[in-house]
Amino acid sequence: MxxxxxxxxxxxxxxxxxxxxxxxxxxxxxxxxxxxxxxxxxxxxxxxxxxxxxxxxxxxxxxxxxxxxxxxxxxxxxxxxxxxxxxxxxxxxxxxxxxxxxxxxxxxxxxxxxxxxxxxxxxxxxxxxxxxxxxxxxxxxxxxxxxxxxxxxxxxxxxxxxxxxxxxxxxxxxxxxxxxxxxxxxxxxxxxxxxxVVPPWRDGGQAQFIERPVPATGDAGTARTRAWALDRLAEPVTLTGLAAHARMSVRTFTRRFRDETGESPARWLLRQRVQHARLLLETTDLGVDAVARRSGLGSGTALRHHLAREIGVPPSAYRRTFRRPA
The missing domain is CATH 3.40.50.880 (Class I glutamine amidotransferase (GATase) domain)
Incomplete structure (x- = not known):
């Protein structure tokens, strides 16, 4: 003790x-x-x-x-x-x-x-x-x-x-x-x-509040589609595909998605992919290109660009800072 x-x-x-x-x-x-x-x-x-x-x-x-x-x-x-x-x-x-x-x-x-x-x-x-x-x-x-x-x-x-x-x-x-x-x-x-029993991560730069009421999601919302997308980050996920999974038109899906999350489907999906890339950098020995592919960002160049824009550091520096020895 x-x-x-x-x-x-x-x-x-x-x-x-x-x-x-x-x-x-x-x-x-x-x-x-x-x-x-x-x-x-x-x-x-x-x-x-x-x-x-x-x-x-x-x-x-x-x-x-x-x-x-x-x-x-x-x-x-x-x-x-x-x-x-x-x-x-x-x-x-x-x-x-x-x-x-x-x-x-x-x-x-x-x-x-x-x-x-x-x-x-x-x-x-x-x-x-x-x-x-x-x-x-x-x-x-x-x-x-x-x-x-x-x-x-x-x-x-x-x-x-x-x-x-x-x-x-x-x-x-x-x-x-x-x-x-x-x-x-x-x-x-x-x-x-x-x-x-709380979400593991909300980015510090996220807005404190949304000035309109957030509707209940239920079966008619986009929550199930968001969960579906999170299981497929490494795959090509398009707005059309998201809307089809939710059984909505693209216009309706985009509106409801923004009402429920406060951001566009494209911005939300990119943020989830960057977060997954950060997790892989912290918890695996995968190379930068492999991390980029598994998180759906495509290439090491794209990963470097998005990570630098989100948190201001390249993948190598991020891994040195946050990786903990087993």
């Missing part, structure tokens, strides 16, 4: 008063679900507050933490859940909280926020001149309080290296899974997602 504990990465969840209770539960759930091949945990998660005092959460209850701010000094990753109150009212946080966050950042700890927890990072000065996101509903107030932050309220999360921020509620799950994926590869992240 001690050996396994020594190998785990320490995550500290820093809770402030008037916190979002859903956000508080996300890091221990997602990081706690990440296991190695033997089933041993890869992270230990602790919750702390200023002075170890209880804090109020949404939902009419208080949270009694395990630790005080000393836990921040020991953490490899610090996560700040969404919060209401002073950080969004007047841009202030307790001095000890700001000092602890700045010290953790200075020594190289990874700093993350979920939802309006970005306001806490901004109040501590950690988001000055950085790209970041938060819940779209608080974007205008956030900009007024923290004008130096390069806020993008249209994405699910922003990975700026040492500092990462996410949009509201479920986007915190996406960010934590992204970090697990960055730390240990797709295999571990996908397993953690299955334990949490």
């Amino acid at each position: 001690r050996k396994n504990q020594a190998m785990t990465h320490r995550v500290t969840v820093l809770a402030l008063d008037d916190l979002n209770s859903f956000d508080l539960g996300v890091p221990p759930q997602v990081f706690g679900a990440a296991r190695d091949a033997t089933g041993a945990p890869l992270y230990t998660v602790t919750t702390c507050t200023d002075g170890g005092a209880p804090v109020r959460g949404t939902g009419g209850f208080r949270v009694l933490p395990d630790r005080d701010l000393d836990a921040v000094a020991e953490a490899g990753t610090v996560v700040v859940p969404g919060v209401y109150g002073a950080p969004l009212a007047d841009g202030t946080i307790p001095p000890a909280v700001g000092a602890a966050l700045r010290a953790a950042h200075a020594r190289g700890a990874r700093i993350m926020s979920i939802c309006t927890g970005a306001a806490v990072l901004a109040a501590a000065g950690l988001l000055d001149d950085r790209p970041a996101t938060t819940h779209w509903a608080w974007a205008e107030r956030f900009r007024r309080l923290y004008p130096r932050v390069r806020l993008d309220p249209d994405v699910l999360f922003v990975d700026d290296g040492q500092v990462l921020t996410s949009a509201g509620v479920a986007a915190g799950v996406d960010l934590c899974l992204h970090v697990v994926r960055r730390d240990h590869g797709s295999g571990v992240a996908n397993s953690a997602a299955r334990r949490c």
